[in-house]
Amino acid sequence: DIQMTQSPSSLSASVGDRVTITCQASQDISNYLNWYQQKPGKAPKLLIYDASNLETGVPSRFSGSGSGTDFTFTISSLQPEDIATYYCQQYDNLPFTFGGGTKVEIK
Amino acid sequence: QVQLQESGPGLVKPSETLSLTCTVSGGSVSSGSYYWSWIRQPPGKGLEWIGYIYYSGSTNYNPSLKSRVTISVDTSKNQFSLKLSSVTAADTAVYYCARDRIAVAAGIDPWGQGTLVTVSS
Numbered sequence: 001d002i003q004m005t006q007s008p009s010s011l012s013a014s015v016g017d018r019v020t021i022t023c024q025a026s027q028d029i030s031n032y033l034n035w036y037q038q039k040p041g042k043a044p045k046l047l048i049y050d051a052s053n054l055e056t057g058v059p060s061r062f063s064g065s066g067s068g069t070d071f072t073f074t075i076s077s078l079q080p081e082d083i084a085t086y087y088c089q090q091y092d093n094l095p096f097t098f099g100g101g102t103k104v105e106i107k
Numbered sequence: 108q109v110q111l112q113e114s115g116p117g118l119v120k121p122s123e124t125l126s127l128t129c130t131v132s133g134g135s136v137s138s139g140s141y142y143w144s145w146i147r148q149p150p151g152k153g154l155e156w157i158g159y160i161y162y163s164g165s166t167n168y169n170p171s172l173k174s175r176v177t178i179s180v181d182t183s184k185n186q187f188s189l190k191l192s193s194v195t196a197a198d199t200a201v202y203y204c205a206r207d208r209i210a211v212a213a214g215i216d217p218w219g220q221g222t223l224v225t226v227s228s
Contacts, residue, residue: 001170034214043203044154046216053212087154091213095169096156 002026002090006099012107019075021102023066023088031067032092038101039084047086048073080106109134111204111219119198119226125191129204129219136185137162142207143187144215145178147200150223155200159207160187194226 003026013019023033035048046055048064051071061076075082083106088099115127129143136143142159149155158168160178168176172191180187191198205218 032213036215043205043218043221044215045218046214049208049212049214055214055216089154089215094167095158095171098154098156100153 001095002029002093002097004088004090004097004099006088006102008102009100010103010105012105013078014107015078015080017078019078019082019104021073021086021088021104023071023073023099025069025071025090025092028068029090029092032090033064033066033071034089034091035062035064035073036087036089037082037084038087044087075104078104078106109206109217111206111217113202113204113219113222115222115224117223117225119194119224120228121195121226122193125189125194125198125202125224125226127189127202127204127222127224129187129189131185131187131206134206135182136180136187137182140209142167142209143178143180144205144207145189146203146205146215146218147198148203148221149197149200157189157191157202196226198224199226200224 005024031051033051036044038044052064063074085101085103110132112130119125144159145157160166175192177190201221203221205215207215
């Protein structure tokens, strides 16, 4: 299985801050990587597909980049409604695997 | 707008079989553009992909669960289902059904609201 390592596991930032989360794959997955947002008590929601493509309707403050083994997810200006846990997911190889998640809180 | 809804028992006894159904509305499980997936999340933990089914009945399962998992589809009812046999406390989780886009713009979306299944005697 491809292991997905996310860091940090949690972070605290102020409203308006730039937030960056990294995801590292245990082998080359090209750009076959998605990012999800999961708010407390809710199902995950797809934000970014193919590493850098914004899902329709998702605010432009969210972005993704990277290819191969190293990926980055960025919130350009953190908003109160962005409080959530964020997961990366690879779909290059079965079984699909997720990172351990990054919990984002407001300072 | 496609919506998915899980249903099934919230409590299952150890060694028994967990059975859940996902009802799809606003779209068709017979669409050739999607896989229909099950994903689970133990309380306070991360996400684990269980497997998916194509409308034709073709399946792929997580090898860690493969010996115990069966996913099936009923196109006449626009539903797909999950069976997990010989459950233990480690199978206690919120179970989500979801739609997985194939190839172009691949991604798992939308998801059902999830249903908590507790394994306990």
